Amino acid sequence: xxxxxxxxxxxxxxxxxxxxxxxxxxxxxxxxxxxxxxxxxxxxxxxxxxxxxxxxxxxxxxxxxxxxxxxxxxxxxxxxxxxxxxxxxxxxxxxxxxxxxxxxxxxxxxxxx
Amino acid sequence: xxxxxxxxxxxxxxxxxxxxxxxxxxxxxxxxxxxxxxxxxxxxxxxxxxxxxxxxxxxxxxxxxxxxxxxxxxxxxxxxxxxxxxxxxxxxxxxxxxxxxxxxxxxxxxx
Numbered sequence: 001x002x003x004x005x006x007x008x009x010x011x012x013x014x015x016x017x018x019x020x021x022x023x024x025x026x027x028x029x030x031x032x033x034x035x036x037x038x039x040x041x042x043x044x045x046x047x048x049x050x051x052x053x054x055x056x057x058x059x060x061x062x063x064x065x066x067x068x069x070x071x072x073x074x075x076x077x078x079x080x081x082x083x084x085x086x087x088x089x090x091x092x093x094x095x096x097x098x099x100x101x102x103x104x105x106x107x108x109x110x111x112x113x
Numbered sequence: 114x115x116x117x118x119x120x121x122x123x124x125x126x127x128x129x130x131x132x133x134x135x136x137x138x139x140x141x142x143x144x145x146x147x148x149x150x151x152x153x154x155x156x157x158x159x160x161x162x163x164x165x166x167x168x169x170x171x172x173x174x175x176x177x178x179x180x181x182x183x184x185x186x187x188x189x190x191x192x193x194x195x196x197x198x199x200x201x202x203x204x205x206x207x208x209x210x211x212x213x214x215x216x217x218x219x220x221x222x223x224x
Contacts, residue, residue, distance in 0.1 A: 004156075031210050043157070043202065043214040056211055091156050100145050100206050104156030 002026075004105035006092050012111045018080040021108045024073055025094030033102060034067055034077050035091040043091075049075065082112045121200060123219040132190040134218050136203035141184065143205035147212065148177060148188045152199045160188070160201075190220075198222045 005024040013019055025032045033048040047057040049069045057067070064083070069075040079086055089109050093102040126132045138146070144165040149157035163170045163177045163186075170177050176189040186203050200219050204212040 033210075033212075042216045045211060045213070048211060050210065055209065093156075095210060098210075100210060100212070101147060101159050101162055102212060103159070104149075107156050 006105035016081045021077040023092030029094035033093040134188045136186040145206040
């Protein structure tokens with residue numbers, strides 16, 4: 001299995017631009033999680049989906065952030081407009097059923113200038 | 114191991130010695146716990162997990178201990194190797210599938 005796939009691996013953009021991060025979970029997994037990691041705040045859960053349905057989005061910072069999961073094999077996290085404080089590494093993870101172990105992707109390092 | 118902003122607690126250990134990484138969790142309703150290892154530039158990688166009906170679980174060179182009375186979790190690594198140098202996170206699960214992560218502990222293995 002290829003594991004969780006994220007793209008792009010690195011993104012550098014200017015303040016005010018739209019950013020879209022992409023994730024392909026492990027085939028057969030039915031839960032998908034988006035995290036943000038910074039030195040100051042550590043690893044924070046932004047949102048998670050179960051069977052493509054958003055279950056908990058309480059970690060989404062503000063309306064500039066949105067996430068979708070149109071099907072079981074694809075999810076996006078969008079930031080519009082982006083701000084310098086959004087600079088972080090964004091991870092996607094997936095899990096199966098009530099096996100709570102989450103498998104993480106390699107992350108997308110986002111830099112907003 | 115709790116993060117204090119920019120500074121991660123660091124454990125320096127001699128190669129070949131045993132390492133013990135500690136974690137305090139906050140939610141007495143948590144019923145599942147997990148340890149992850151994160152190497153530089155990579156995503157967190159599963160090490161070992163334990164459910165709340167157990168107090169000890171062993172894997173290959175790793176042991177997790179759970180003390181629910183004091184809400185404490187530890188990870189023991191036997192015969193620490195240079196490849197064990199990384200940041201280690203504990204996480205707890207209460208309701209649903211949501212994991213709440215601790216701040217992490219950096220382990221540095223000295224040759």
